[in-house]
Amino acid sequence: MITQAFTPISESGRNRLIQELSKKIGNPSDSVLNLVRSIGDDCAVVRSDHGRFLLYSTETYVEGVDFDLTYTPLTHLGYKMVSAAVSDILAMNGTPESLLISVAIPNKISTEMIHVLYEGLIRASDVYKAPIIGGDITASQGSLVISITVNGAVQEQSITYRSGAQIGDAICVTGDLGASYAGLRILLREKAVWGQEPVDSEFSPDLSEYEYVVKRQLLPEARTDLIDTLRTHGMVPTSMIDISKNALQDLMQVMVSSQKGAQLYEAAVPIALETRAMAEELEEDVVQYALQGGEDYELLFTLPEKDVNRLVNHFKDFVVIGRVTSKHEGFRMQLASGEEMQFDLEKLA
Amino acid sequence: MITQAFTPISESGRNRLIQELSKKIGNPSDSVLNLVRSIGDDCAVVRSDHGRFLLYSTETYVEGVDFDLTYTPLTHLGYKMVSAAVSDILAMNGTPESLLISVAIPNKISTEMIHVLYEGLIRASDVYKAPIIGGDITASQGSLVISITVNGAVQEQSITYRSGAQIGDAICVTGDLGASYAGLRILLREKAVWGQEPVDSEFSPDLSEYEYVVKRQLLPEARTDLIDTLRTHGMVPTSMIDISKNALQDLMQVMVSSQKGAQLYEAAVPIALETRAMAEELEEDVVQYALQGGEDYELLFTLPEKDVNRLVNHFKDFVVIGRVTSKHEGFRMQLASGEEMQFDLEKLA
Numbered sequence: 001m002i003t004q005a006f007t008p009i010s011e012s013g014r015n016r017l018i019q020e021l022s023k024k025i026g027n028p029s030d031s032v033l034n035l036v037r038s039i040g041d042d043c044a045v046v047r048s049d050h051g052r053f054l055l056y057s058t059e060t061y062v063e064g065v066d067f068d069l070t071y072t073p074l075t076h077l078g079y080k081m082v083s084a085a086v087s088d089i090l091a092m093n094g095t096p097e098s099l100l101i102s103v104a105i106p107n108k109i110s111t112e113m114i115h116v117l118y119e120g121l122i123r124a125s126d127v128y129k130a131p132i133i134g135g136d137i138t139a140s141q142g143s144l145v146i147s148i149t150v151n152g153a154v155q156e157q158s159i160t161y162r163s164g165a166q167i168g169d170a171i172c173v174t175g176d177l178g179a180s181y182a183g184l185r186i187l188l189r190e191k192a193v194w195g196q197e198p199v200d201s202e203f204s205p206d207l208s209e210y211e212y213v214v215k216r217q218l219l220p221e222a223r224t225d226l227i228d229t230l231r232t233h234g235m236v237p238t239s240m241i242d243i244s245k246n247a248l249q250d251l252m253q254v255m256v257s258s259q260k261g262a263q264l265y266e267a268a269v270p271i272a273l274e275t276r277a278m279a280e281e282l283e284e285d286v287v288q289y290a291l292q293g294g295e296d297y298e299l300l301f302t303l304p305e306k307d308v309n310r311l312v313n314h315f316k317d318f319v320v321i322g323r324v325t326s327k328h329e330g331f332r333m334q335l336a337s338g339e340e341m342q343f344d345l346e347k348l349a
Numbered sequence: 350m351i352t353q354a355f356t357p358i359s360e361s362g363r364n365r366l367i368q369e370l371s372k373k374i375g376n377p378s379d380s381v382l383n384l385v386r387s388i389g390d391d392c393a394v395v396r397s398d399h400g401r402f403l404l405y406s407t408e409t410y411v412e413g414v415d416f417d418l419t420y421t422p423l424t425h426l427g428y429k430m431v432s433a434a435v436s437d438i439l440a441m442n443g444t445p446e447s448l449l450i451s452v453a454i455p456n457k458i459s460t461e462m463i464h465v466l467y468e469g470l471i472r473a474s475d476v477y478k479a480p481i482i483g484g485d486i487t488a489s490q491g492s493l494v495i496s497i498t499v500n501g502a503v504q505e506q507s508i509t510y511r512s513g514a515q516i517g518d519a520i521c522v523t524g525d526l527g528a529s530y531a532g533l534r535i536l537l538r539e540k541a542v543w544g545q546e547p548v549d550s551e552f553s554p555d556l557s558e559y560e561y562v563v564k565r566q567l568l569p570e571a572r573t574d575l576i577d578t579l580r581t582h583g584m585v586p587t588s589m590i591d592i593s594k595n596a597l598q599d600l601m602q603v604m605v606s607s608q609k610g611a612q613l614y615e616a617a618v619p620i621a622l623e624t625r626a627m628a629e630e631l632e633e634d635v636v637q638y639a640l641q642g643g644e645d646y647e648l649l650f651t652l653p654e655k656d657v658n659r660l661v662n663h664f665k666d667f668v669v670i671g672r673v674t675s676k677h678e679g680f681r682m683q684l685a686s687g688e689e690m691q692f693d694l695e696k697l698a
Contacts, residue, residue: 007460009488017460018486021467025474025481035447035482044483046447046500049398056483058498060409060451064490098384098395102409102496111356111366118370125374132374133384134393134405137367139358141413143489147451147496149407151395 041162041257042091042241043152053159055152057088063143071187074113076218078120081148084244086128087222087297089152091242093160093230096130100149104140117146128222158236160301165239165258169302171322172237174223176270177247178286181293182278183217186210189282212274220297227299229315237301245294248343252331254300261329264322267336390511390606391440391590392501402508404501406437412492420536423462425567427469430497433593435477436571436646438501440591442509442579445479449498453489466495477571507585509650514588514607518651520671521586523572525619526596527635530642531627532566535559538631561623569646576648578664586650594643597692601680603649610678613671616685 009017022039036045036053043055059081061067067077082099089096101121105114114137125132130150186207207214222242230236239258241250255262269290279286302324303311311318322333331343358366371388385394385402392404408430410416416426431448438445450470454463463486474481479499535556556563571591579585588607590599604611618639628635651673652660660667671682680692 005459005461008456009454009458009460009463009486010456012460014486014488017463020460020464021486024464024467025471035480039481039483044447044449046482054403056447056449056498056500058449058451058483058496059485060453060487060494060496062453062487062489062494065453065488098393098405100393100405100407100498102407104409104411104414104494105358107357107359109358110354111358111361111369112354114358114366115369115373118373122374131384131387133387133395134407135388136408137358137363137370138409138411139363139414140411140492140494142491145409145411145453145489145494147407147409149405149449149498151405 037161042088043094045092045159048153051156053154053156055089055092055094055154056149057085058147058149059085059088060145060147062145068191069144071191072218074116075120075123078117079124079219081146082121082124082128082130083220083222083297085148085150086124086130086224087242087244089150090222090224090227090299091160091240092152092154093158093227093236093240094152094154095227096128096150096152098133098151099125099130100134100151101132102136102138102147104138104145106140106142106144109144128224158231160237160240162239162241162254162257165254165260165302165324166304167260167324167326169238169304169324170308170320171251171262171264171300171302171324172308172318172320173243173247173270173298173300174226174318175296175298176272176275177243177291177296177298178279178289178293179213179216179272179275180220180295180297181217181289182275183210183213183215184293184295185282185284186214186278187217210274210278212272213278217295220295222297223299226315226318229311233310233314235303235307235311237303240299240301243294243296243298243300246292247294247296247300248291250300252343254302255331258324259327261325261327262322262331263325263329264333266333268319268321270319270321386510391437392443394441394508397502400505402503402505404438404441404443404503405498406434407496407498408434408437409494409496411494417540418493420540421567423465424469424472427466428473428568430495431470431473431477431479432569432571432646434497434499435473435479435573436591436593438499439571439573439576439648440509440589441501441503442507442576442585442589443501443503444576445477445499445501447482447500448474448479449500450481450484451487451496452484453487453494455489455491455493458493477573507580509586509589511588511590511603511606514603514609514651514673515653516609516673516675518587518653518673519657519669520600520611520613520649520651520673521657521667521669522592522596522619522647522649523575523667524645524647525621525624526592526640526645526647527628527638527642528562528565528621528624529569529644529646530566530638531624532559532562532564533642533644534631534633535563535627536566559623559627561621562627566644569644571646572648575664575667578660582659582663584652584656584660586652589648589650592643592645592647592649595641596643596645596649597640599649601692603651604680607673608676610674610676611671611680612674612678613682615682617668617670619668619670
């Protein structure tokens, strides 16, 4: 028997594995004429006709890893996954056009439950005007697994990569951060209190007090309103990403792709009152909710100062949280206390 | 507690669930101008510019359901999944252009194993000239799960649906059938003999005697050669499907979509000598291997008689296995014994 190397993914790290695989795959744009950008941004980008770029993104969600059916209603789950998929298209300044959805179904999930899941998927596909045009239904062992591919498009002159941030640009973010994580914290607390309910039972504690944060966790909305406003007024961000996993890591991705640094202002990070109340109740750090909680599906983007002044006339729901600096200045945050903190890019990656 | 209906998928059936969900999703082509065809064929079809149609297909493979790592080398698995994906594009008479691949990885699978899997994925993507342009890596509980979305294209005048078969057309199939299933049978027999080996050990019984059928199971090739020949000589099948799950069911799909019947000739079904030998050794019915075994990834298509005569001058690896008849004649097969058998469409569906 040959002894083989066995490095668990948890040890080498997901991001490192993605980097290694990307290198292995190589840069297909050398061989495929119309491929503009592949792995390393929110979407793959393929050139079509008349200056139109096609956008593709795919993501897989596994029960027990990415979602928990004990506190996630299936309609909400469907809606949330479509919001997350659409958010990747928006992060390229694009418009979602269609969805392909594959579902692998374990025995414990009934036909009725799949219908409920599809109600959420279809409702979101209506809201975002991205119809479900194909997919697959297959069996699974143990976990429900859902894969979503979203197709979109953007005009060449509007496409926004992670890599275009310029020194002096304002770092902006829509909405507020940390609410989704606050919602997750309260749901996890209630789950612990109520005990592990069977998957098909009604889990409905009174969460009306926490409505805002719970809704942000279970039914996030992708920020099409920002993209529509930018388009209407002919503005294009220099870089953009959506906040899916972790705001700090997402910002770091933009900085690394753009080969720039960043100066953040802690006091400027937008946090809702409901999120602050939740963190206080649980005696936790609300800034950590905001910067590392993830799943807010807000858009993080960089804009030249003059465009910030223009945008603010047409769109109110964003704030400036920092400035793009030169690469050698690193990634820093001025804390509310006045102190300055330096982030370790290696650790964030 | 509210008692809810619970119908297992196994009871209602996968095809029925897909039909129900398709009805629920509705026909998005009413709302989306450029959507030509959605659920119900091998690919979704979206109109692009200059008479070009874009093709999309997605599929999810779950360990323990769709593949077994005890006898499937990971390079082979990667190659096979890409062949299967590409085959869906070919079934529309299209050309594959790019792939998006998501992998959900359980703890038992190492970084090294994922690299090996990607070697297979990349090798196939090179062979089919369809680069991997995006994807996702995520964690899984228990099973390895792989989702592949394939993008392709075809000119409007060449697109081939399941629905175009005409009375009198020849029913043709490339290559030979049942070999993949014969390969599966021998691998399962060896697995039983060798016992359940751990996933990272070397499972390598001497299968050289069965090389052809084992290769057809583990490393199937999508039939780009047929599609290339049809294009070169300006021929377009009236209908087409790839043989993925079950040749009889696949043919039935074509007949139902086309609202036609079929007359098959058992003696004409192409079966390799190696497949016959295997079935004989296991004392099993080789015609069942061929017609219901699946995973051959051959192309099943219908052609007017005059085109059959033209095609045969340029492409040798296909045979005529029957004729398209009117719908009320049903789905029949003339057995080698001379008897005639009538298939129950309800049961096949």
